[in-house]
Amino acid sequence: MARLIVDTPGGTYPVHIGRGVLKELRRTMARLEPTGAVVIADASVRPIAHAVAKHLKAARVKNAIYVVPGGERSKSLAGLAALLAFLERQRIDRGGCIVAVGGGTVGDLAGMAASTWLRGIRYVEVPTTLLAMVDSSIGGKTGVNGVRMKNAIGTFWQPSAVISDLACLDTLPRNRYREAFAEVVKYAVAMDHGLFDVLLRESARLTAGDQDALEDVIESCATAKALVVARDERDRGPRAILNYGHTAGHALEAATGFRVSHGRAVAFGMRVAARIAAGLDLCSKRVVESQDELLASLGLPERAPHADPDRVIAAIAFDKKARRGKVAWVMPRRIGHAEIGHTVPGALVRRVVTRSLA
Ligand SMILES: NC(=O)c1ccc[n+]([C@@H]2O[C@H](COP(=O)([O-])OP(=O)(O)OC[C@H]3O[C@@H](n4cnc5c(N)ncnc54)[C@H](O)[C@@H]3O)[C@@H](O)[C@H]2O)c1
Numbered sequence: 200m201a202r203l204i205v206d207t208p209g210g211t212y213p214v215h216i217g218r219g220v221l222k223e224l225r226r227t228m229a230r231l232e233p234t235g236a237v238v239i240a241d242a243s244v245r246p247i248a249h250a251v252a253k254h255l256k257a258a259r260v261k262n263a264i265y266v267v268p269g270g271e272r273s274k275s276l277a278g279l280a281a282l283l284a285f286l287e288r289q290r291i292d293r294g295g296c297i298v299a300v301g302g303g304t305v306g307d308l309a310g311m312a313a314s315t316w317l318r319g320i321r322y323v324e325v326p327t328t329l330l331a332m333v334d335s336s337i338g339g340k341t342g343v344n345g346v347r348m349k350n351a352i353g354t355f356w357q358p359s360a361v362i363s364d365l366a367c368l369d370t371l372p373r374n375r376y377r378e379a380f381a382e383v384v385k386y387a388v389a390m391d392h393g394l395f396d397v398l399l400r401e402s403a404r405l406t407a408g409d410q411d412a413l414e415d416v417i418e419s420c421a422t423a424k425a426l427v428v429a430r431d432e433r434d435r436g437p438r439a440i441l442n443y444g445h446t447a448g449h450a451l452e453a454a455t456g457f458r459v460s461h462g463r464a465v466a467f468g469m470r471v472a473a474r475i476a477a478g479l480d481l482c483s484k485r486v487v488e489s490q491d492e493l494l495a496s497l498g499l500p501e502r503a504p505h506a507d508p509d510r511v512i513a514a515i516a517f518d519k520k521a522r523r524g525k526v527a528w529v530m531p532r533r534i535g536h537a538e539i540g541h542t543v544p545g546a547l548v549r550r551v552v553t554r555s556l557a
């Protein structure tokens with residue numbers, strides 16, 4: 200079992216990681232002493248929601264469960280409105296607490312509700328996907344989707360605790376599990392050489408779901424995320440490192456109408472970014488090869504997704520992180536170290552994207 204601390208201007212909180220750590224909820228509730236709680240749960244993880252409710256009850260916290268249908272569509276203003284109406288019906292007051300049980304979708308929605316209900320109440324994250332454990336549950340970005348734009352509406356609101364119980368992943372579909380490794384590789388290439396070596400060495404155990412190896416990897420990712428968030432809670436500078444692989448990745452998602460999953464898109468985006476970096480002599484070809492090798496060994500093999508290069512290139516120009524039309528790329532310099540804010544000649548982007556899709 201591991202425990203680390205996230206320390207930001209907006210709040211300091213523990214992250215518990217390990218098989219069986221769900222029981223930490225009791226101690227968390229003893230610390231927070233909420234006047235009441237609502238468990239907001241993804242419909243796919245009802246049994247976990249009931250286990251959570253049991254722990255709350257044992258801690259003498261009155262609670263109700265609110266079930267959200269799985270999937271991005273729940274992460275909307277309409278979904279938020281329905282959820283806020285439930286909090287009102289449950290008479291959740293300023294001393295109340297939300298417990299989010301699900302992946303990034305439910306976490307983002309529940310966090311948004313927590314940040315706006317009565318101008319902000321506390322919330323605890325119980326992530327049930329690998330992506331949520333390594334990424335979205337930590338750092339306090341909350342939000343819902345706009346009409347067309349993902350995550351268009353949101354707040355920064357830190358949770359009071361994150362409880363990552365590996366047992367919650369037992370029912371996660373294999374492809375969801377595997378794809379989350381794209382984000383894991385992101386941390387390794389952009390920030391953590393040691394993690395990169397561990398991933399290469401342990402790839403077989405990790406893809407088989409070995410719990411000890413997995414716990415170590417989640418801890419490394421959570422530590423990396425905590426470090427970045429502590430430095431730049433509001434995403435005004437260094438937090439952009441977490442965007443590694445996401446410039447071309449988001450563009451691929453948009454260009455294919457989100458038919459390519461986020462994990463596959465990020466894997467594609469990292470391949471593109473590393474090739475561009477090598478093309479600019481920012482890193483050696485060895486970086487491209489090592490990253491390719493690691494992605495393949497984790498079940499994210501190089502298979503060109505079906506997409507129109509022109510569309511992908513056009514979508515890159517609309518990157519949400521672009522300022523005055525200039526797209527800021529995160530470029531690897533070596534394994535374990537990337538730099539933010541690089542501009543890249545359009546011709547090079549075109550060449551690499553076109554080749555990567557062929
Ligand atoms: N806030 C942040 O910093 C941040 C960072 C990265 C991503 N995100 C957001 O996270 C979302 C994606 O998160 P996700 O990948 O966790 O997807 P998700 O929450 O949509 O969950 C994926 C699917 O798995 C199901 N599911 C969840 N847990 C399960 C379990 N244990 N067993 C079986 N099925 C389960 C869900 O019902 C859903 O259908 C996106 O909306 C993205 O914008 C936010």
Ligand SMILES: [Zn+2]
Binds near residue numbers: 382445461465
């Ligand atoms: Zn991502």
